Amino acid sequence: MIIMVLIFLFVIGSAVVLQANLCLEKEILLLPPVNFTIIVTGLSKVLLKWKPNPDQDPKINSVKYKVRIHTPNEDDYETQRTQSRSVNVLHQGFSASVQTILHCDSSFFQSSWVSAELQAPPGAPGTSVVNLTCVTNILRNDVSLHCTWLVGKKAPEDTQYFLFYRFDTHTEECQEYKKDSWNRNIACWFPETMINRQGRGQLAVHVNGSSKQIAIKPLDQLFDLHAIDQVNPPMNVTAKLEGNRLYIQWEKPVSDFPRQCFDYEVNIYNIREDYSKIQKIQGHSFDLVIDPTCKHSLKIRATVHFSCRKNGLWSEWSQPIYVGEDEPIHLTEWLLSVLMATACFLLLSLFFICRNCQVWTKLFPPIPAPNRKVKDLSLSNVCEKTSSGETEIEVISYVEDPGLDHLDDSVF
Numbered sequence: 299m300i301i302m303v304l305i306f307l308f309v310i311g312s313a314v315v316l317q318a319n320l321c322l323e324k325e326i327l328l329l330p331p332v333n334f335t336i337i338v339t340g341l342s343k344v345l346l347k348w349k350p351n352p353d354q355d356p357k358i359n360s361v362k363y364k365v366r367i368h369t370p371n372e373d374d375y376e377t378q379r380t381q382s383r384s385v386n387v388l389h390q391g392f393s394a395s396v397q398t399i400l401h402c403d404s405s406f407f408q409s410s411w412v413s414a415e416l417q418a419p420p421g422a423p424g425t426s427v428v429n430l431t432c433v434t435n436i437l438r439n440d441v442s443l444h445c446t447w448l449v450g451k452k453a454p455e456d457t458q459y460f461l462f463y464r465f466d467t468h469t470e471e472c473q474e475y476k477k478d479s480w481n482r483n484i485a486c487w488f489p490e491t492m493i494n495r496q497g498r499g500q501l502a503v504h505v506n507g508s509s510k511q512i513a514i515k516p517l518d519q520l521f522d523l524h525a526i527d528q529v530n531p532p533m534n535v536t537a538k539l540e541g542n543r544l545y546i547q548w549e550k551p552v553s554d555f556p557r558q559c560f561d562y563e564v565n566i567y568n569i570r571e572d573y574s575k576i577q578k579i580q581g582h583s584f585d586l587v588i589d590p591t592c593k594h595s596l597k598i599r600a601t602v603h604f605s606c607r608k609n610g611l612w613s614e615w616s617q618p619i620y621v622g623e624d625e626p627i628h629l630t631e632w633l634l635s636v637l638m639a640t641a642c643f644l645l646l647s648l649f650f651i652c653r654n655c656q657v658w659t660k661l662f663p664p665i666p667a668p669n670r671k672v673k674d675l676s677l678s679n680v681c682e683k684t685s686s687g688e689t690e691i692e693v694i695s696y697v698e699d700p701g702l703d704h705l706d707d708s709v710f
């Protein structure tokens with residue numbers, strides 16, 4: 299047993315020595331890999347495969363490979379294996395190269411490159427969908443997916459689009475489409491999917507299409523799930539007003555994340571003053587002082603805190619809750635003021651009519667001027683007594699017109 303281990307160590311040791319000796323050489327001829335191929339293994343997913351060059355000097359035994367992706371996005375990496383997986387959109391085609399490399403102490407050797415490519419799928423420019431957006435959400439314990447898009451500008455009226463999503467190894471075609479007036483699919487809804495429940499990982503979406511007139515260009519898009527996962531709004535929001543202090547409580551949204559993973563935003567809106575206050579909170583309750591004579595509406599929304607997942611979307615707002623004085627009381631107050639103002643206005647009109655009816659005074663002259671003054675005064679008193687609030691100012695400005703009154707009298 300010990301002998302075998304020794305032999306093993308010797309073999310390893312001599313290989314290292316051999317390699318070290320090799321590294322002393324000025325030039326090492328490295329040959330490029332052979333049979334480099336790119337295979338599509340799924341939506342936006344490829345497998346790059348190659349073989350070591352059979353003519354390579356067998357003394358060189360610790361070669362690596364450098365993979366360089368050119369299209370759709372430049373990328374570079376090294377690997378010891380003879381295959382590599384890559385997730386990339388494929389509607390613009392895909393091209394990559396690979397070379398044999400050797401790191402030897404401080405020197406570095408490399409072979410020439412071998413390349414391969416996938417042609418872009420056929421299709422006329424401007425026919426693919428544009429502005430594709432998707433949102434995921436937990437609905438009745440399943441992850442739902444909703445995607446919308448716009449029809450390509452050059453897509454004929456008879457175009458039909460089809461949407462597929464892939465998460466991990468699961469691929470599925472949409473079954474529930476929404477259509478535009480030409481009957482073309484423009485949105486898709488998956489009530490249940492196999493997508494990760496905590497919104498982690500990447501989602502691949504593929505929209506292709508067909509038309510009798512021209513080839514429709516497909517579109518691939520990759521989405522980071524945390525960026526498109528919309529959590530549900532907080533649950534069971536309750537509010538209690540004690541004096542002028544408002545106590546608000548709620549529960550975490552339906553989600554696989556624990557309580558401590560949520561941030562909230564509370565929006566308290568003073569309806570009469572048309573003023574809202576937004577407060578960011580990490581707990582599940584909050585209290586503040588409000589003016590209880592004003593009606594307020596309050597609503598809360600949630601998002602997952604960055605300590606649990608990369609930042610994403612806010613939830614929808616919870617259903618609004620109303621607190622404070624009721625609107626109908628304002629309404630009656632308002633009606634009362636309007637009624638008072640109307641009454642004042644009528645009395646004033648009467649007063650002016652009387653003044654203009656001085657013809658009548660002429661016909662029955664024995665009413666002396668001082669008497670009229672007293673009558674005016676009493677009339678204005680009535681208005682001042684009945685009027686209230688804003689309407690008061692208006693009334694006074696009408697009454698305070700004695701100069702004109704005098705003028706009329708003197709002319710007469």
Ligand SMILES: *[C@@H]1O[C@H](CO)[C@@H](O)[C@H](O)[C@H]1NC(C)=O
Nearest residue numbers: 332333334348349350351352
């Ligand atoms: C490369 O591919 C050719 C043709 O498919 C095959 O004959 C050959 O054996 C392959 N070379 C290696 C090293 O696998």
Ligand SMILES: *[C@@H]1O[C@H](CO)[C@@H](O)[C@H](O)[C@H]1NC(C)=O
Nearest residue numbers: 427428429430431447448449
């Ligand atoms: C579609 O997206 C482009 C840019 O990505 C934007 O300029 C345009 O306003 C969007 N169109 C609509 C209708 O949203």
Ligand SMILES: *[C@@H]1O[C@H](CO)[C@@H](O)[C@H](O)[C@H]1NC(C)=O
Nearest residue numbers: 341460462504505506507508
């Ligand atoms: C659309 O893509 C799916 C999945 O890749 C494929 O099965 C289908 O044949 C394509 N349809 C068209 C019209 O290109």
